[in-house]
Amino acid sequence: MNQIYETQADRTDLPLVAIPCVFEDMVAPLKDALALLDGIARVRMFEDYTLDANTFVERAQGADAVIVIGVHISDDMLRALANTVRCMAFGGTGVASYIDFDLARELNVRVCNVRHYGDAAVAEFTFALILELARRVGDLDRELRAGDWNGVSSVELAGKTLAIVGFGGIGQTVARIAQGFGMHVTAWNSGRGPRERYTEHNVTPIADMKELFASADVVSIHMPLVGGTRGMIGSAELDALRPGTMFVNTARAEIIAPGALVKRLERGDIPAGLDVYYQEPLPTDSPLLDIPGLVLTPHVAWRSDGANRNLTRQCVEDIAAYFEGGKKNVVVDPDEA
Known part of the structure; x- marks a missing residue:
């Protein structure tokens, strides 16, 4: 009972x-x-x-x-x-x-x-996903337990560029963590909010989303879902990502145009960490489950x-x-x- x-x-x-x-x-x-x-x-x-x-x-x-x-x-x-x-x-x-x-x-x-x-909670989880994509600790644990001692080479974050889309409380917290790793941080400048916040956080503002994506080694989404942000990231922006760029979304799936992310990830050259989805719980027949190089978690960044x-x-x-x-x-x- x-x-x-x-x-x-x-x-x-x-x-x-x-x-x-x-x-x-x-x-x-x-x-x-x-x-x-x-x-x-x-x-x-x-x-x-x-x-x-x-x-x-x-x-x-x-x-x-x-x-x-x-x-x-x-x-x-x-x-x-x-x-x-x-x-x-x-x-x-x-x-x-x-x-x-x-x-x-x-x-x-x-x-x-x-x-x-949960600014700190989501920001920390964002970096948990980034670190998993970069250093593959989960994969290494499973391989070692299976008797494989070979290991794999991984990606060092120091010196890399992190691009943030959504520079509010969570985005600013992510920026501070990234700088602790020695990363350069850029952020999309929507034209709203005080420009001084970029200077205060030592972050480079970039107004053009495609330019932001093209110059990044890691992209992390932190936009709220409101009328003007629904579907704001589409195929044109995702196509600007260079092969190997890590893509992380702990905000809302609906920030990305329907089908655009799956289409980009299916090329197999973009590792991604996702905590949010168009349909939750994630259906067992979701195409995301069949794409290699993804880390998928059940919308728990906030917990x-x-x-x-x-x-x-x-x-x-x-x-x-x-x-x-x-x-x-x-x-x-x-x-x-």
């Missing part, structure tokens, strides 16, 4: 917050954060993780607000939840690929996210002990603000439609 954790269960006068599923490593930090809802809302949390849509909706029955951890909310799910739910707090930053904003607004559901909760604490607290703060008439991390506000 599923373990259910409840707070203020006897306070039926208070609104109900449902947490229909949660990763095991987030249960403890969530319980700590739920004290912020004392006297504001009662909570019903299911201490397991499920991707089953019907189960998720059933567990949220009667809730006024829902905390969503790692679950894509389909249009059908959203319509069912909107019978009672007026606020949804997502445990992530780029929630545009998890819920239809226009439909949420139409159904009068506020959508909140969390911000800068760390520190990020878990920041994420869960912000989710609870989002909900508390809603019930108290305030606003925190609001990305869809039906009142401003």
